[in-house]
Amino acid sequence: MKQFVLLFLLLSGFSATSQVLRKRTVKLMGSRFDITIVAPDSLAAEQHIDMVIQEVTRIENLISDWKTDSQISRVNQQAGIAPVRVDPEVFALTERALHFSKITKGAFDISFAAMDRIWKFDGSMTEMPSPEAVKKSVEKVGYRNIVLDRARSTIFLKRKGMKIGFGALGEGYAADRCRDLMKAKGIEAGIVNGSGDMSTWGKQPDGRDWIVGITNPLRNDTLLAIVPLRQSAVVTSGSYEKFVVFNGKRYAHIINPTTGYPATGLCSVTVFGPSAETANGFSTSLMVLGKEAGLKLLKKYPEYRYILITDDGQVFSSPSLNLQTTKL
Structure with missing residues (x-):
């Protein structure tokens, strides 16, 4: 689960090049989608926003584990x-997600959908779950029990009761797919923001870069930084709003799918890079892995940059972002 902590900043209206910007907010994939299109006129912009909505809906109908007739629900x-047997598109997304599960050694696991929800972050928890309950909550989770057959385009879950689900990774994929679709249709600039999984292309109508404001997770009425999006995607995972405290230790709502215990150590991870899908996988994984193991993994992928904020307010970021390492 991921908190949206990006404040989007843009200029709307006409520019000297007579490009117009239009934005629409809709609910898709169970989440808020903000769709921004820059086009020669308002009609064209609105028509292309409609196309984006249709594309996200198409993807949702394929991969949603909440829709009983989707391909992923049939797998489950x-x-x-x-x-x-699933469509090549669904198989490829599953294959990429399984790859993420492997490179993170289960910190990211698409079989998390079978996890028992024993942790409550609505104020109702008064004590820690027992170790036995935590262990039982993840007994049906395990990416190693997912079998892919590329030749037949099939997915098989070895254990009865297992489930796979893409969660926010699916939103990142949809954002990337819509960006590519719009570029193929001749739309030179826009943003598809699926609940914080943001995929962008081109520039604002006045020629400036798109920019995002990164919210300070310890004071969410202030900004930590304003960053130009010279790469096309940005995703933030955060745990600063939903957590519980037992014996002085803070437990976030993002659960480690291997152990069943909440992630600790980081309260916000922002990842920039060419793909919202991949950035989402990294941001979620880093929340679970923690700073040291997370940065060790991310160093293997230099096209992705990061801002990490620890539970005690320390900030770490990619040197190329030119942010001062400090404590909030």
Whole structure:
């Protein structure tokens, strides 16, 4: 689960090049989507926003684990029974997600959908779950029990009761896919922001870069930084709003799918890079891995940059972002 901590800053209206910017907010994939299109006129902009909505809806109908007739739901229904043939698009997304599960050694795991929700972050928890309950909550989670057959384009979950789900990774994929679709349609600039998974292309109508304001997670009425988006995607995962404290220790709502215990150490991770899907995988994984292991992983992917904020307010960022390492 991911908190949206990006404040989006832009200029709207006409520019000297007669390009117009239009923005629409809709609910898709169970989340808020903000769609911004820069086009020669308002009609064209609105028509292309409609196309984006249609594309996200198409993807949702393929991969949602909440829709009983989706391909992923059919995979889950056949867990422990038989492989399920899926479209190449669904297979490829699953393959990439499984790759992320492997490189993070389970810090990211698409089989998290089967996890029992024993942690409550609505104020109702009065004591820690027992170690036995925590262990049981993740007994059906395990990416190693997912079998992919590329030749047959099938997905098989070995254990009955297993489930896979893409969560916010699916929103990142949808944002990337819509960006590519709009570019193919001749739309030279825009933003698709799926609940904080933001994929951008081109520039604002006045020729300036798109920019995002990164919220200070310890004081969410202030900005930590304003960053030009010279790369096309940015994603933030955060845990500063939903957490519990037991014996003086803070437990975030982002759960480690391997251990069943909440992530600790980081309260916000922002990742910049060419793909919102991949940036989402990294931001979620780093929340679970923590600073040391997370940065060790991210160093293997130099096209992605980061801003990490620890529970005690320390800020660490990629040198190329030119942010001062400090304490909030």
